[in-house]
Amino acid sequence: MRTMKLRAAAATVLLTALSGTLAACGDAGSEGEGVDVQAEEVEDGKFEEGSRMAELAEAGSITIGVKYDQPGLGFKSATDDIPTGFDVEIAKLLVADLGIDPSDTSAVTYEETISDNREPYLEAGRVDLVLASYSITDDRRQVVGQTGPYFITGQQILVGADSDVESIDDLVGETVCSVSGSTSLQNVEDAGAVGAPADTYSQCAEDVLNGTVEAMTTDGSILLGLAAQNEGELKVVGPEFSEERIGVGYSQDYPEMCEWINGVLTEAYEDGSWAEAFEATLGGDDVETPEPPALDECPAA
Amino acid sequence: MNVVLDNAGDIALAFIYTLSLFVVAGVLSLIFGALLAAARVGPVAVLRKAAAVYVMLIRNTPLLIVIIFFRFAGPKIGLTFGFVDIRVADIRLNNLYAACAVGLIVYTSSFVCEALRSGINAVPLGQAEAARAIGLPFGGVMSQVIMPQAMRHALPPLASVQIALLKNTTVCGALGVFEAFARMRGLTNDFASARTEIFLAFALIFVVLVEVLSFVAYRLERRWRIA
Numbered sequence: 326m327r328t329m330k331l332r333a334a335a336a337t338v339l340l341t342a343l344s345g346t347l348a349a350c351g352d353a354g355s356e357g358e359g360v361d362v363q364a365e366e367v368e369d370g371k372f373e374e375g376s377r378m379a380e381l382a383e384a385g386s387i388t389i390g391v392k393y394d395q396p397g398l399g400f401k402s403a404t405d406d407i408p409t410g411f412d413v414e415i416a417k418l419l420v421a422d423l424g425i426d427p428s429d430t431s432a433v434t435y436e437e438t439i440s441d442n443r444e445p446y447l448e449a450g451r452v453d454l455v456l457a458s459y460s461i462t463d464d465r466r467q468v469v470g471q472t473g474p475y476f477i478t479g480q481q482i483l484v485g486a487d488s489d490v491e492s493i494d495d496l497v498g499e500t501v502c503s504v505s506g507s508t509s510l511q512n513v514e515d516a517g518a519v520g521a522p523a524d525t526y527s528q529c530a531e532d533v534l535n536g537t538v539e540a541m542t543t544d545g546s547i548l549l550g551l552a553a554q555n556e557g558e559l560k561v562v563g564p565e566f567s568e569e570r571i572g573v574g575y576s577q578d579y580p581e582m583c584e585w586i587n588g589v590l591t592e593a594y595e596d597g598s599w600a601e602a603f604e605a606t607l608g609g610d611d612v613e614t615p616e617p618p619a620l621d622e623c624p625a626a
Numbered sequence: 627m628n629v630v631l632d633n634a635g636d637i638a639l640a641f642i643y644t645l646s647l648f649v650v651a652g653v654l655s656l657i658f659g660a661l662l663a664a665a666r667v668g669p670v671a672v673l674r675k676a677a678a679v680y681v682m683l684i685r686n687t688p689l690l691i692v693i694i695f696f697r698f699a700g701p702k703i704g705l706t707f708g709f710v711d712i713r714v715a716d717i718r719l720n721n722l723y724a725a726c727a728v729g730l731i732v733y734t735s736s737f738v739c740e741a742l743r744s745g746i747n748a749v750p751l752g753q754a755e756a757a758r759a760i761g762l763p764f765g766g767v768m769s770q771v772i773m774p775q776a777m778r779h780a781l782p783p784l785a786s787v788q789i790a791l792l793k794n795t796t797v798c799g800a801l802g803v804f805e806a807f808a809r810m811r812g813l814t815n816d817f818a819s820a821r822t823e824i825f826l827a828f829a830l831i832f833v834v835l836v837e838v839l840s841f842v843a844y845r846l847e848r849r850w851r852i853a
Contacts, residue, residue, distance in 0.1 A: 441811065444818045467819040500720055505800055506811030519718050522808035524800040528698075532802070535701040537721060 360598070360605045362417040367424035377579035381453060382423045386431075389416045390438035390452035390574070394525055396550030397607050398458045401437070408435050411546070412456040412571075414602035415475050415593070419454065419573070422589045440506055444468045447576045454582075455574030458544065460508060461621070465574075472583045473572030475590050475599070477618045479565025480509050481545040483552060485533060490540055492563040493518065499539040502529035509543040512567050526551060534558060544569055546607050570618070583623035590620060629820040630827040633813060639716055640809035641831060646717070647795040647805060651730035652788055658731060659738025664768055666739065667746055677739065684736040689794055693729030697801050700725060722802030730794060737787040745780025746772055778850045785843035789836050806831070 372379035381387050391408050392399035401408035407428060413435065417427035425432050438446055438457045446452045447469045461471045482501075484490045497517040503510040505522030513520045521538050523529045529541035530551045542548075548561045573590075575582040593599040594617040603614050630637065665677035684692065700706065707724035749772055757771040799807030810828045814821050 440815050444821075462816075464816065465818050469818075500718075500722065500802075502802070505808045506815040508816065511812060511816065519720065520804050521722050521802040522799060522804055522811070523802065531698060535698075535706075537697070537701050537706060537725075538802075 360414055360417070360601055362414075362421045362427050362598075364421050364424055364426040372585075373581070376581045376585075377453075378423060378582065378585050382425070385425055386433070387420055387423065387425055387454070388434040388436050388452045389420070390443060390446055390455040390457050391416060391435050392439075392457045393437040394527070395458055395547050396554065397546050398544075398550075399456070400550075401435070406430055409606065411476065411602060411606040412458060414606055415573070415590075415599075416454065416456045418593050418598060418602070419456075419586065419589050422585075440504070443574060447574055450576065450578075453575070454586075457574075458547075458569075458571055459574050460569045461572040468577075470575040470577050470580060470583055471572045472575070472586050472621060472623060473590065474570035474618050474621070475573065476546075476571040477615075478544040478546050478569050478571060480512055480542055480567040480569070481548055481561050481565055482540050482542050482563045483530065483533060483548040483559055483561055484540045485536070486558050486560050488540070488560075488562075490562060493542070493566050496540055502532050502538045502541040503543050504529070507543065508567070508569070513542055516566070530555065530559065549607070572621075580624070587620050587623060590617075629813065629817045630823055636809060637806075637813075637827075637831075640804060640806045641835075642717060643723075643803055643805040644792075644795050645835075646719070647723075647727055647730065647798060647803065648788075648792045650727050651734060651795070652791055654727075654731045655734035655738050655791065656784075658735040660742060660773075662735060662739035663742035663746065666743055669764055681736045681739055684733060685740065687733075689729070689733050689797055692733045693726055693797055693801055696725040696729045696732075697722070723798075726798035726801055726803050730791065730798070733794075734787060734791045737790070738784065741783035741787055742776060742780050744783060745776035745778070748779040749775045778852070781843060781847050781850070785840065788843075789839055792836060792839065793832065 367382050372382060391412055393401040393408055398410040399408050399412040400410050420427040420433055427433055436452050438455055443455050443457055447455055461474055465471055493516045499518055500521050501513045501518045502521040502523050504526060510520045526547055532538045533541050545565060552559045552561050573586050599617050600614050608614055662677045665673040707721040710721055710724035712719040753771055754767055757767040795805060796807035799805050813824045
C-alpha cells in the first residue's frame, strides 16, 4: 500500500514537471524562460580567415562568462541547465551569430564569473567572452577589451515596504548594504552613508528584510528582481544616482572581436531581438522597454 | 604602488576596523576564556560539564557558521544588537559590527580556554594542594597561585590563538564590517590593472601586524621566564 502511494506521488511530481516544461516550450517569451535563439548559418568568408571568430565558428564551441546570482541579468538556479537573464540573452545572440546553437550545453559553456575573476579569466583564455553585468571602465580597458554598452543601468535603493526613505540623501549616516568589492558600495560611501559589505545580493536583501540594515543598493535592474522575489515586503525607491554602462568583455589578444560584437549588437538593435531579450527578462507588464544605448567606437586595431 | 598610496586613507581606516575588532574580541575572549578555563578545572561539577560542552560545541564549529549565526539567525529570534551604535570620528561601530565581534569572541574564547587549560595542567598538582593547605579559597588558589604560573606555560599557544584571531577578523569583511578584506576587494575590483600590488600591500600589512604581535608575545615570554 505504501509503495503504491509513493508511486502515485512520484507520478504526480513527474507529470507536474512535464507539464511545466511543455508550458515553457509553448510560451517562449514568458518571464524568466528566455528567448529561443536559433543558430545562424555561417557561410564561407563570413569571418576573416585566421580571426578569432572564424576559429570559434570552426571549433563549434565557446565559453561565456556570466553571473549566476543576479536575477534578471544572469541567474542560474540549482535545476537550470542554462542560466537566465538579459546578459545571457545577449550572449545567445552572439553565440548564434557564430553558427553555434546557444541552447546546446555541449557546445556552449556558461561559466560562472564573479566580479573578481572576470579579467583574469579573459586574460588566461578560460572564457572567450564575458557578459556578467560588466561595467565598462577605463581601468578595466587597460587589461581587457570591452565594448558596448548593450545596456545602461543606474544604482537605486531597496528598502522595506514601510520605509519612508526616498533617496540616497535620506540615508546619510545610515547603514546601507551592497556586495563587497562592488562599485555600488563605493558610491554609497561617497554619498555619506556607511557601507556594509556582504557576499551576495540575496544576503543584503535578507538583512533589509530582518531590519539589520536600513537599505541596500546596487543596479536598479537587480533590485527590481529582488523586490519581485519578496513582493509586498521590499520596494525600490529613488532616482538613479550613478550610471553603469554594461558591456561585453573580450580578450585583448583578439581585438578583431570588437567590431564583430558591435555588428551583432547593432543588428539586434535594428531587428528587434534586443528589445525582445529585454522584455523576456528585465521587462514586465509595467516596465517600458528603453531605447538601446549608443555603442562605443572600437579602438583602432 | 600608486593605487595603494592614493587610497592610503581608506586602507588605514579599514585596518582601524580590523584592529578594533581584534582588540575588542581579543580582550573579551581572554577574559571569557579565562572564566571558562576556571570553570573547567573548578570544583563545581555543573560548571565543569557546561564549560566542557561549550568548548566541544564551539571549537568544533567553523568560525563562519558561528558569525553567520549571530548575523542572520540572531535577528530572527530578536537578537539584533540594535543598542550598539558607537561613533568615533569616521569609525562607526553598529549592530553588524557587534554581531561579528560577538561571533569572534564566542569562537576565540573556546580556544583561549583550552590554551589556558594546557597551562594549568602544566602547573604541578602540589602547588594547588599547598595553596589549599594554607587556607586559600578556590578563587584565591586560581588567581594567586595557579594562573600566574599557568600563564607562563600558556603564553605561546595563547599568542597563536590571538594571531589566528587577527586574521580571522577578515571573515567579517563579507558579513557587514568594512575592514581590510572588504576594502581590498573593493580596490581589486576598481583597479583591475593593479591587482598584484593591492594583494601584496595587504598581505604585507598583515605580516607586519602579526610580526608585531609575535614580538610582544616573545617579550612577555622572556619577562615572565623563571630566572
